[in-house]
Amino acid sequence: MESMFSASKRKLLIEVAWEVCNQVGGIYTVIRSKVPSMVEKWDTDYILLGPYFPQRAAVEFEPITHDDGTEIGRVVLNMRSRGLDVQYGHWLITGKPRVVLFGIASLGPAIEQVKYQLWERHQISTLGVEDLVNQVVGFGELVRIFLTELAAESAKHVDIVVHFHEWMASSGLPDLRKDNVKVATVFTTHATMLGRYLAQNESGFYGKLPFFDWQREAKHYNIEAQATIERLSAQLSHVFTTVSDVTARECEVFLGRVPDLILPNGLNIVRFTAVHEFQNLHVKFKERIHEFIMGHFFQSYSFDLEKTLYFFTSGRFEFSNKGYDITLEALARLNWKMREANMDMTVVMFMITKQPFKSINPDVLHSRALLDEIQETCKAIENQLGDKLFLNAASGEDINLPDLNQFVDEYWRLRLRRTIQSFKTKQLPPFVTHDLVEEDDMVRFIRQVQLVNNAHDRVKVVYHPDFISSTNPLFGLDYGQFVRGCHLGVFPSYYEPWGYTPLECVVRGIPTVTSDLSGFGDFIMQIMRDYENRGIYVVNRKTQTFNEAADQLANILFRFVRLSQRDRITQRNRVENIAEVFDWTNLRSYYDTAHDLALKRRKP
Ligand code: UDP
Numbered sequence: 001m002e003s004m005f006s007a008s009k010r011k012l013l014i015e016v017a018w019e020v021c022n023q024v025g026g027i028y029t030v031i032r033s034k035v036p037s038m039v040e041k042w043d044t045d046y047i048l049l050g051p052y053f054p055q056r057a058a059v060e061f062e063p064i065t066h067d068d069g070t071e072i073g074r075v076v077l078n079m080r081s082r083g084l085d086v087q088y089g090h091w092l093i094t095g096k097p098r099v100v101l102f103g104i105a106s107l108g109p110a111i112e113q114v115k116y117q118l119w120e121r122h123q124i125s126t127l128g129v130e131d132l133v134n135q136v137v138g139f140g141e142l143v144r145i146f147l148t149e150l151a152a153e154s155a156k157h158v159d160i161v162v163h164f165h166e167w168m169a170s171s172g173l174p175d176l177r178k179d180n181v182k183v184a185t186v187f188t189t190h191a192t193m194l195g196r197y198l199a200q201n202e203s204g205f206y207g208k209l210p211f212f213d214w215q216r217e218a219k220h221y222n223i224e225a226q227a228t229i230e231r232l233s234a235q236l237s238h239v240f241t242t243v244s245d246v247t248a249r250e251c252e253v254f255l256g257r258v259p260d261l262i263l264p265n266g267l268n269i270v271r272f273t274a275v276h277e278f279q280n281l282h283v284k285f286k287e288r289i290h291e292f293i294m295g296h297f298f299q300s301y302s303f304d305l306e307k308t309l310y311f312f313t314s315g316r317f318e319f320s321n322k323g324y325d326i327t328l329e330a331l332a333r334l335n336w337k338m339r340e341a342n343m344d345m346t347v348v349m350f351m352i353t354k355q356p357f358k359s360i361n362p363d364v365l366h367s368r369a370l371l372d373e374i375q376e377t378c379k380a381i382e383n384q385l386g387d388k389l390f391l392n393a394a395s396g397e398d399i400n401l402p403d404l405n406q407f408v409d410e411y412w413r414l415r416l417r418r419t420i421q422s423f424k425t426k427q428l429p430p431f432v433t434h435d436l437v438e439e440d441d442m443v444r445f446i447r448q449v450q451l452v453n454n455a456h457d458r459v460k461v462v463y464h465p466d467f468i469s470s471t472n473p474l475f476g477l478d479y480g481q482f483v484r485g486c487h488l489g490v491f492p493s494y495y496e497p498w499g500y501t502p503l504e505c506v507v508r509g510i511p512t513v514t515s516d517l518s519g520f521g522d523f524i525m526q527i528m529r530d531y532e533n534r535g536i537y538v539v540n541r542k543t544q545t546f547n548e549a550a551d552q553l554a555n556i557l558f559r560f561v562r563l564s565q566r567d568r569i570t571q572r573n574r575v576e577n578i579a580e581v582f583d584w585t586n587l588r589s590y591y592d593t594a595h596d597l598a599l600k601r602r603k604p
Contacts, residue, residue, distance in 0.1 A: 011159045012045045012071075013038070013595060014183075016143055018136065018168035020050025020099060021057045021091055025316070027165055027190055029500055032093055033268040034591075037584040039095040041592070047072055049146065049169075051139045052087050052101035061101065063089035071154040075146060076100060084142065094268065102142035104135050114141045122174045124228045133225050140171025140229075147172070148181050155182035161595045164237070166190055167230035177236045184598035187237035188263060191497040193230055195250040197221045199495035200321055206517070206542070214254045231255045238601040239594050244519025245526075247497040261594050264523050265498045266587035269507055269579050278484070278509045278576055279569065285485030286310070288477055293348060295371035296364065296462065297429045301455040303346045309561060310486040314352035314467075314479075314501055319441045321495035323515065323541075324351065326550050328442075330492075331459050332449035333554035338458035338561065345561055348460045349451075350486070351442060355465035357434035360474065364433050368474060370423045377416045381408050429453045432463040433474060440465075484508050487568065488560055492539040492553055493518045502536070509576030511535030511568075513556060515549075516542045527581070535575035 015038075019028040031048070038046050067073060076088040085103025090096045107114070114137060118124040126137060147162060154160070163186040164170040170187055177185065194217050199205045218227035234240045234255040241261045242248050248259045272278055290305050297303070315322045331349055338345065388407035396402075405413075431446055431453050442463055446452065451461045470478040477485065489505035489512040496518035503520055505512035514521035514536065521538045524531050531538065537556045541549050563571070580586070 009157060009159045010045065011042075011161065011599070012047070012154075013042050013161050013163065014047050014049060014147070015163045015165065016049040016169040017165040018051060018139065019165075020048045021061050021101060022050055022053055023056070026498070026500055029267075030190070030265055031165065033266065034584050034588070035091070035093060035095040035097055036268050037588045038591075039097055040585070041588065044098070046097055048091065048097055048099045049143055050099060050101050051135070052085060052103040057087070057101060060092045061087065061089055061099065062092055063087060064098075071150060071158065072098065072100065075149045075153060078149060079142075079146065084145075086142075086146075100146065102139060102146070104138035104142065107138050107141060111138050111141070114138070117175070118171065121178060122228075122232055124171075124174075124225060124232070126225045129225045136168045136229075137171050140169070140173075143169065144172025144175055147176060147183055148179070151182040159599055160184065161186065161598055163188065163591075163595070164233065167193065167226055167233060170233040170237075171229050174232045174236055182602075184239075184595075184602035185237045186239045186241065186594050186598045187233045188241045188243070188594075189230060189234060189247070189251065189255070190243055191247060192250045192254045193223050193226045194218060194221070194254040195247070195495065195497075196318075196321075197223065200318060205495070209249065209253055212253055214256075227254070234259075238598040241594055243498045244522055246517060246519050246522050260597065261590065263590045263594060264519070264587055265500065265503070266582045266584040267500075267503065267507055269583040271576075271579060275573070279572060281481075281484045282509070282572065285477060285481045287485075288475065289482070289485045291371070292368070292475055295368040296433075297453070297460065299367045299370070299423045299425050300427060300429050300453075304344065307344055308346045308348060309488070310348050310350065311488045311490055311557070312350035312352060312482070312486045313490045314350075315491070317353045317355050317440075317442075317465075318495070319445075321493060322353075323492040323494055324353070324442060325445060326492050326494075326539075326541075326546060326553060327351075327490050328445050328449050328451065328461075329546075329550040330553035330557060331461070332451055333550065334557045334561070335451065335457055335459035337554065337558045339456070343458060343561070346458055346460065347557075347561060348462060349490075351461065351463045352468060352482075353442070353465060354467055355440055355442075356437040357465050358437060360434050361430055361432070364430060365473065367423065367425075370419060374416070374419050374423060377412065377419055381412050381416065384408060384412065428455075429460070431461045432465065434465050436465060480504070480508065483510055486510060488512065488557075490553075490557075491515070491518070492541065492549065494541055496520070503582055506536065506575055507579040507582065509572040509579075511537070511560070511571055511575050513537045513539060513553065515539045528578075533574070534578055535571045536578070 017027055017031050019031060076086050079086045085106035087101040091099045115126045118126060126133060160183040162183045164173055165188050194214060218224045234257045239260050240257050241263045242251055242259045243263060243265055245262060252258050289310055313327055385404060385407045446461055451459060453460050468475060468479045468482050483505060489502055489510055491502045492513055492515045493499055494517055498519035502512040502514040516522055516538050524536055525538060539549050539553050
């Protein structure tokens, strides 16, 4: 029950994150997609704090230029009068919330004092840290100053809840608590620093998890400052949360506190009113992928596009964490199964990630260009033929279809022949689309499992070491459109605190593979019984060996390949039907609970 005191007061919710108006990775998606439903509940009593990077902010931030008479506005003016760079305005996204952004450099040499205090008061050592940590510490300090002044000015008549996301937002939190600043605090970690490093580098990570010594490991990986800020934030906040049960177990070991609550991630879901609209989009964007495939493969050999399925995986280049290894292994087994079964289907697997590259492979670009030329030539022939045939039909006596060759000029016939000739090659279609700066694990593994696009392979691989954007000349699709054009998303992660990529498939009506070690997979298993029936396949990586899990995945893929088109359409409908569950208007309630609890704990 809420105390009488707080029930009578207005409430203000402030969310703090490094990725407010500053897209780096997944947290941006969390915050941004959640805004509309936060604004729905909190209206103007919802404010976000972030760092100020002028170039990034330019496109999504609109300053408030007048004195708006609010408590936030007053604190902003106060801080500015002391020479601090504090930007105040609206974030230009759906919901248009107010944001305050801090120019970190304006702290000047005072940053050294801040770092000294972190050591003096909390034993957080920031000696010799990378520049990002310095920036984060500066940001944390400006947030601390802001909140301290805001509380001093308005805590009498407003209950303030501050929600920090990640250690990158919370280096000021320990001081806020020590100084007893009158704000209720929630800290959410979206992963643990140590978990990410150790899962990648220690084999048998989960078995060893209970026995890691956080301090020793932090020292070993040279992330003591980060890990300590994370740990203190977890321990000192009124309410500590994370995004999945999977990550909660790490929190216990690395951060020394069991999370009070799990706050699963959602999306702002806009569903089509006409049920079949998303199915039409699948067809439309699949056509675009077909065009890429023709350019990429057909110069070497061709296959039936009507009997081709597009699978994809995507994410940062964390080779084993993201399960790229097990995916390739399973694909090799799938290839063998399909050949054994004499299937005439083709699977094309896209591996989409980000690695340093010099440029798109010129041959890949060239064949794409040649295909476009063939298409143009065909169009020209079609026009000429159409006109002449029409004239002939209208004026002639013969009612039979004449020999059509006579209607095409020698020029076009030759040009078509030449283009086709230069298009055809004896080389195999490359399995990587770009010239990489150096050969990486993906390339090595693809070679090792021999998925090198031989004509007889039923499974083809296209490794695209860059994220997909609409300006990309190979696809001309943005990421969301690309997802829609595919048939299946494959994400059997080994380490994945949440994992938006399978969820992004679900809301677009695309079936997906996830794993029980990913936050999303774990969550779906908890809330749904018949998830597999609905097109969400969960690979058991918790208790199976790599080999067993690869087998399970290969079987899942093989079953999927054997579905009829009608089955696939039905399945897409079923998947898309789940979307609602992950709408923030439903999942916001977890956040509401955290905020209520924090207020209660601050003033029991
Ligand atoms: N993504 C993208 N373009 C791409 C591939 C991926 O924008 O070509 C995005 C994808 O939409 C997702 C994010 O990258 O939102 C990856 O988030 P996820 O939670 O899967 O992994 P994390 O980055 O948190 O490890």
